[in-house]
Amino acid sequence: MRNTRHLTRRATLTATAVTAALILAACGNDSGSANSGSGHEGHGSASSSASAEVAAGAHNAQDVSFAQGMIPHHQQALEMAKLAAGRASSAKVKDLAARIEKAQDPEIQTMSGWLKSWGEDVPASDSSMGSMPGMDHSAHSGMSGMMDSEDMDKLEKASGTDFDTMFLTMMVDHHKGAVEMATTEKSKGKYGPATAMADDIVTAQTAEITEMNKLLGKN
Template sequence: MNSTPTLVRRTALAVTAVAAALVLAACGGDGGTSDDASEASASSASAGAHNAQDVTFAQGMIPHHQQALQMAVMAAERASSAQVKDLAEQIRKAQDPEIRTMSGWLRSWGEDVPSAAPGMGHSGHSGGSGTAGMMDANDMDELMKASGRAFDTLFLTLMVEHHEGAVEMARTEKAEGRYGPATELADAVVTAQSAEIEDMNKLLGRTGG
């Protein structure tokens, strides 16, 4: 009664073993080692799997995110609305890990990781052309001086513009990038920040912005 299933299982195991042997032979057919294969894979991931757009995206989005984090820190201290403070914390939790991720990509590709000094706007980063929606120094100074409801309105107004710039950059990456994790992150940015733009516009409507 059980001979047929047993035969099927044995045949499947044999096919699996043959396939595994072929894979091993392919990896070592030229006398290479597993280390060689690992190095080749790493080389492909770091060099061959990305293009110039991926680099531009990461180098532009890092300082863009850094400025958003600066604005979020201000909101935690100066906003009067609990909803604005919650939004700022949401932005911080999402974008801080993304900065670390993109920085890791750039290091693995042998590219410069941009940095931005606190309070700096367009001139405060080396992210090339990826500055869509970035605040300038005057905007950041005005936000820093505001408080209470006035801060809430200004923060939301500026952050909507900031997010719109990020979405624009992310859509370019989705269309022109090659590195899978980068295009996936870009897709996540479009989805999350488009939703946050909608939420912020609703808050602006309630605060008369």
């Protein structure tokens, strides 16, 4: 009787051990499969990221033209905006000018970075613009929306409500030029970040044109 109980106990232990071994083996295989899957997923993600970077870095002549043209265009807008702090009489004009500075200065830095990475010429940084009386603006006066030296001289000499009206009128034209340039980039550019910036410029500056026209009493 005792021998029968002993054999039964041994058989039970053996079965338990075999079951445990099978469970561990199954877990090991699952873990290996998971690790293997993770490895493939990681490789796939890395490949996707690399492909995305290559695609994002692709650019064409239009992208270069957009950056090289928009940098001086933005620089003149900043020069005009900086004049508003000491010459404008309208708080709304001063606020608009501050927003233009806040938006366009970082865009200049970004576009300069693109051109450097592409090995292209970066338009001279005019950090001293506005502090150089009689500065020649004729180099870019043929660009859409750009003011010439005579226009800028008039703006620099104006103050009060005269400045407000002149600033708004000039900036509307300036913004329309930027929107035109950005629209061309959206349709012909290849570099993703550049076409995205162009889209932002169209949206933001179109809204500001509407705002400025209202301040001028045209809406």
